[in-house]
Amino acid sequence: MAESAPRRCCLGWDFSTQQVKVVAVDAEMNVFYEESVHFDRDLPEFGTRGGVHVHKDGLTVTSPVLMWVQALDIILEKMKASGFDFSQVLALSGAGQQHGSIYWQAGAQQALKSLSPDLPLHQQLQACFSINDCPVWMDSSTTAQCRQLEAAVGGAQALSCLTGSRAYERFTGNQIAKIYQQNPKAYSHTERISLVSSFAASLFLGSYSPIDYSDGSGMNLLHIQDKVWSQACLGSCAPHLEEKLGPPVPSCSVVGAISSFYVQRYGFPPGCKVVAFTGDNPASLAGMRLEEGDIAVSLGTSDTLFLWLQEPMPALEGHIFCNPVDPQHYMALLCFKNGSLMREKIRDEFASCSWSEFSKALQSTEMGNGGNLGFYFDVMEITPEIIGRHRFNTEKRKVSAFPGDMEVRALIEGQFMAKRIHAEGLGYRVMSKTKILATGGASHNRDILQVLADVFGAPVYVIDTANSACLGSAYRAFHGLAGGTDVPFSEVVKLAPNPRLAATPSPGASQVYEALLPQFAKLEQRILSQTRGPPE
Numbered sequence: 001m002a003e004s005a006p007r008r009c010c011l012g013w014d015f016s017t018q019q020v021k022v023v024a025v026d027a028e029m030n031v032f033y034e035e036s037v038h039f040d041r042d043l044p045e046f047g048t049r050g051g052v053h054v055h056k057d058g059l060t061v062t063s064p065v066l067m068w069v070q071a072l073d074i075i076l077e078k079m080k081a082s083g084f085d086f087s088q089v090l091a092l093s094g095a096g097q098q099h100g101s102i103y104w105q106a107g108a109q110q111a112l113k114s115l116s117p118d119l120p121l122h123q124q125l126q127a128c129f130s131i132n133d134c135p136v137w138m139d140s141s142t143t144a145q146c147r148q149l150e151a152a153v154g155g156a157q158a159l160s161c162l163t164g165s166r167a168y169e170r171f172t173g174n175q176i177a178k179i180y181q182q183n184p185k186a187y188s189h190t191e192r193i194s195l196v197s198s199f200a201a202s203l204f205l206g207s208y209s210p211i212d213y214s215d216g217s218g219m220n221l222l223h224i225q226d227k228v229w230s231q232a233c234l235g236s237c238a239p240h241l242e243e244k245l246g247p248p249v250p251s252c253s254v255v256g257a258i259s260s261f262y263v264q265r266y267g268f269p270p271g272c273k274v275v276a277f278t279g280d281n282p283a284s285l286a287g288m289r290l291e292e293g294d295i296a297v298s299l300g301t302s303d304t305l306f307l308w309l310q311e312p313m314p315a316l317e318g319h320i321f322c323n324p325v326d327p328q329h330y331m332a333l334l335c336f337k338n339g340s341l342m343r344e345k346i347r348d349e350f351a352s353c354s355w356s357e358f359s360k361a362l363q364s365t366e367m368g369n370g371g372n373l374g375f376y377f378d379v380m381e382i383t384p385e386i387i388g389r390h391r392f393n394t395e396k397r398k399v400s401a402f403p404g405d406m407e408v409r410a411l412i413e414g415q416f417m418a419k420r421i422h423a424e425g426l427g428y429r430v431m432s433k434t435k436i437l438a439t440g441g442a443s444h445n446r447d448i449l450q451v452l453a454d455v456f457g458a459p460v461y462v463i464d465t466a467n468s469a470c471l472g473s474a475y476r477a478f479h480g481l482a483g484g485t486d487v488p489f490s491e492v493v494k495l496a497p498n499p500r501l502a503a504t505p506s507p508g509a510s511q512v513y514e515a516l517l518p519q520f521a522k523l524e525q526r527i528l529s530q531t532r533g534p535p536e
């Protein structure tokens, strides 16, 4: 890397499922450096696939914690070898895959506090973990623990009201409960439990970093209104859990200065601040610079909605987390499993396997599709739990097919009307200043985005989110540096590049969809009642 003028910056890290990634962002919010280490490719000795080990039971999924530690060693050495000027780093923050948990062995904090700059991290932390294969978000082996937790607090809806989600197998409290029940000796030898985010922050801090409110909301343990651990949830999962977790902190907190290990080994300035790390999805919300009233729609294999909520309405679907950039507000995630695979199927069946034919079909059919509504779920949908294709004509009678082009519009309108209805079910409201930020494969199709703008009655912008978690982490580092809660996040990142406007609502769109949305919601309930069978 050619010698260049000193460039004060912040670093944004992402300890994701498949890699560790870092970006450097300067004071003008420009990304001028990035590096990554891919677990499968660069650390083959750990034998992971997609960064994880799927166990023989097909339910248990773990990742080796020392692989994450060694990946940090490698990426820092790559940065050093490329001539990156660490002395210009004012602060750093980061993200981690949500829900994963790390179990620090008794005495590990002492090892963290006395790291020698002459040795790599992984050689010094070898004996610091009571569990070496850490459960990660793809694990689904804790159904029994989920039922125990819901029973302990009064049911699924009660748990959702308390923690923002009903019990999910991947959520950390249920994972900790399983470890306590199945490996009590390891649990008793554990002095600290971190999330992937707070584990990564601990490596930079040289001592245990606290869990932040936002990623802590993905544990089924944090009371999301009061921002404290729920004693009922802790008590149901494992004993002495509160002392092993430590107190949670606001996501914009400066948790300390960087460990001397990095000052002496890499040349970081001693005053480099560490801002609390958070989950990858909350970090992405920051990276997309979502603001009050905005909604981000990630149109991928599955479709994911990121919502900014002022008044959350916890439900049995979706996840509500404390907001990572505004401690008074919240965010929500809603996942729709039948995303691009469903769009590709309808393209192949009704648009001659061609996206341009697919677009022509949308252009040649009217908003509202003449009242013909469709639900397309070739795999069991998450939101809501329905499978199969269900079509209704203008009189709301079931039909087996629509004329070609109307199938295409019925799919896309149905996908977006479902998104709006379920987002509003969590408390989201379209506001006059609402921006829809679209990302993912389908966001390259302007005709699909036009339907999105029409259904929501709001403008659609497209953004590149390849680095959104890293970017959001660097932005959050600047925010922590600027004083955190005292300064609006949007003010700190106002120089960042703006998203591109891709579609605005067609004239008359609101009238069409304000009339259709309640009909669509009613039909969805009708399908649910038919497929769920009579209430028990």
Ligand SMILES: O=C(CO)[C@@H](O)[C@H](O)CF
Residues within 6 Å of the ligand: 016, 017, 096, 097, 098, 099, 137, 170, 218, 279, 280, 281, 319, 333
């Ligand atoms: O489980 C998830 C969110 O609830 C995933 O998006 C993980 O955060 C991916 F790392």
